[in-house]
Amino acid sequence: MKNLFSSLASIYRNIKSKIAFYPTLFALSGLLFAFIMLYLEERGISGYLVENIPILVVNNGDTALTILSACITGLISMMVFSFSMVMVLLNQASTNFSPRLLPGLISDHKHQIILGIYLSSILFCIFILFSIQPTGDQYQIPGFSVLVGILATVICICAFIYFIHTISQSIQITFILDKIYLTAKDRLKILLERESEQSTEFPDTSTWKEYYTETSGYFRDISRDPLLNFCKDHKTRIEILPVRGMFALQGIPLFRSEKNLSKDELKGILRYFHFAREELVSNNYVLAFKQIAEVIAKAMSPGINDPGTALNAIDYLTELLRMRMLKSDVSYISSEGKTYACERAVNFEELLYNLLASLRTYCKHDIVVVQKLGKMFSYLQEQQANESSYYNVLDREAKRLLQDAQQSIDNKADQDVIDRMAKELKIDLSQDSNKKLL
Template identity: 60%
Template sequence: MKHLFNKLITFINSIRSNIAFYPTLLAAFGFNFAFFMIYLEDRGISTYLLEAVPVLVVDNGNTALALLSSFITGLISMMVFSFSMVMVLLNQASSNYSPRLLPGLISDKNHQVILGIYLFTILYCIFILFSIQPTGDKYQIPGFSVLLGILFTAVCICAFIYFIHNISHNIQINNILDKIFHLAEKRLKHLIDSEEMGEKDFPDTSGWYEYHTEKTGYFQNIALTNVVDICEKKETKLEILPVKGIFVLKGIPVFKSEKELDKETIKDFLSNFNFARGELVEDNYTLAFKQITEIIVKAMSPGINDPGTALNGIDYLMELFALRMKKKDESIISRDEKNYVKLTTVNFEELMYNVISSIRVYGKHDVSLVQKLSTMFLYLKSQEAVHSYYYEIIDKEATTLLEDARDAITNKSDLKIIEKLARKLSLNTNKFQLE
C-alpha cells in the first residue's frame, strides 16, 4: 500500500507539468457540481430561498435563459483569448530566450487554474441551462443555480484580469530568471541538507550486477523512498547510473545492485524510474544552469544583441555556483545512518566547464561580459567550498576565459583590463601582459 501511494505521488508530480492538468480537474468538478445543484433544485432549494431570501433567486425564465446563454458565449470567447495569449507567451519565450523554458512556463499553476475556472463555469452554465424546462406556459426555473452562475462568471472576470497581469509579468526576462533561480536554489538546499545525514563512505561498485530498462526518454526523477524500501527488504545497495536529465536509450544499464536480483525485484526497481520527454527545474537543478546559460548565449548572439540580459543572467549564475560549492560531487541516500543508494550527479568541474565554455563562444570579445565573469570567479573564490579542489577548477576556467579574451580582443586599452583582471584573480599574469 505504501509503495502504491508513493508511486501515485510520483505519477501526479510527473503530470502536473501538463497544461491540461488543473483545467481537467476543475472541468470535472464543474460537471459534477452542476448535477449536484440540479439535484438540490429538485429538492426545492430555490423554492425555499424564494420564500426566505427572494433577492437571491432569479424567478424569470426568459431572464435566466438570456443570462446563461450570454455567460456561455462570453466565457468561451474569453477562454479562447486566454489560450491565444498563452501561445503568444510560449512562442515569444522560445524565440527570444530558450526553448528549454517552455516546460516551466506551461506548468505555471496560475495559468492552469485560471483556464480551469473558465471550463468549470462554462460546463456549469451549460448543464444548468439544460435543466430549465418549460412547464405549460412557464419555465421550471433553478433560480439559485442561476445566481451561482452569475457569481461564477464574476469570478471568471476577476480571474481574467489577474491572468492579463500575470502573463505580462511572466514574460519579463528578469522574472523568468528569478523563477528559475529560486526553484534551483530550493532544490540545491534540499540536496545539501540531505547530505548531512548518514555515513559518508559507499562501497566500490565495479563488480556489481548491472540492469537496464526497456524504456527510452529523459531520466527525470526516481521514487527514492520506494527504492530504499526495496533495498531494505532485499538487503542490497544500488548505484543509479544515469545523470538526471540525460537521455536514456533502451538496453543501456540504469542501475547496479550489490546482489543479483530476480525478475520481479528488477521490475519493482524499474517501476520507480520516471522517464519523460521534458525536464523541470524542480526535479533537476542542473537544468537551471542550462536554461540561464542559454538565455545568456542567446542574448549575446548577433540576432538578439542584448548584453544587459546576459549580465543579469551571470548574476544568477554567480549565486547558484556559490550554493553548488557547498554540495558534494556525489549524492548518497541513507536511512537510519545506513547507505542504500548512490546517485550519479554532474560534478562541479563538468558543470562549470559546460556553462563557461558556452558563454565564451559569444562573450570572449565583449570586455563588459569578461569583467562580469571575472567578478563571478573572484566572488566564488571567496566562498566556502565543501572541497578545496573547487577553487582549482575556478582558476582553470578563469585562466581559459582570459586567454580566449586576449586572443579575441585587439584594443590595447581592453587588453590592459584583461591583465588587471588576471592580477585580481591571482593568476599567472605573464601570459596576459602586452607584448
C-alpha cells in the same frame, strides 16, 4: 502497498506537470456542482427563495435564458483571448530567450487554474441552461442556479484581470530568471540537507553485477524510501549509474547491485526509477544552469544583442554556482549510519566547463560581460566549497575566459581591464602558462 503508493506518486507527479491537469479538475468540479444545484432545484430551493428572498432569484424563463447565453458567449470569448496570450508568451520566450524554458512556463499553475475557472463556469452555465423551461412557472425555473452562474461569471472577470497582471509579469525575463533560480534553489537546499545527514562510506563497485534499462527517457527521479527499503529487505547495496537529467537509452547500464537479483526482484526495483520525456528544474537542478546559460548566450547572439539581460542572468548563475559548490559530486542514500545506495551527479568541473564553453563563444568580445564573469569568478573563489578541487576548476575556467577575451578584444583600454582582472584573480595569461594549462 509501499510499491503501490510509490507508483501512484510517480503517476501523480507526471500528470501534475501537464497543462491540462488543473483545468480538468476544475471542469469536473463545475460539472459536479451543476448536478448538485439541479438536485437542489428539484428539492425546491428556488421556490423557497422566491417566497422568502425573491431578490436573489431570476423568476422569468426568457430572462434566465438570455442571461446564461450571454455569460456562456462572453466566457468562451474571454477564454480564447486569454490563452491566445499564453501562446504569444510561449512563442516570445522561445524566440527571444530559449525553447528550453517552455516546459517551466507551460507548467505554471496560475494560468492552468484560471483556465480551469473558465471551463468550470462554462460547463455549469451550459447545464443550468439545459434545465430551464421558458414556459414554466416561477417555481420551475432554476432561478437560484442562474444567480450562481452570474456570480461565477463575475469571478471569471476577476480571474481575467488577474491573468492580465500575471501575463504581463511572465513575459519579463527577470521574472522568468527569478522563477528558474528559486526552483533550483529549493531543489539544491533539499539535496544539501540530505547530504548533511548521510554517511559517505561506500565500497568499490567495479565487480558488482550490472543491470540495464528497459525503457528510454530522461532519468528524472528515484523513489528514495522504497529503494532504501528494498536494499534493506534484500540485504544488498546498489550504485546508480546514470546522472539525473541525462537521456537514458534503452539497454544502457542503469545500476550495479552487490547481490545478484532474480527477475522478480529486478522487476520490483526498476519501478523505483522514474523516466520522463521532458525536463523540469524541480526534478533536475542542473537544467536551471543550462537554461540560464542559454538565456545569456541567446542575449549575446548577434540577432538579439541584449547585454543587459546577460548581466542579469549572470547574477542568478553566480548564486546557483555558490550553492552548487557546497554539494558533493556523489550523493548517498543512508539509514542508521549505513549507506545502501550511491548516486552520481554532474561533477562540478564538467558542469562549469559546459556552462563557460558556450559563454566564452558568445561573450568574449564584450568587455562589460567579461568583467561581470570575472567578478563572478572572484566571488566564487572566496566562497566555501565542499571540495578543495573546486577552486582549481574555477581558476582554469577563469583563465580560459580571459585568454579568449584577450584574443578577441583589440582595444588597448579593454586589454588593460583584462590584465587587471587577471591580476585580481591571480592568473598568468602568458603563452608559457597556457601551454602548461593544456
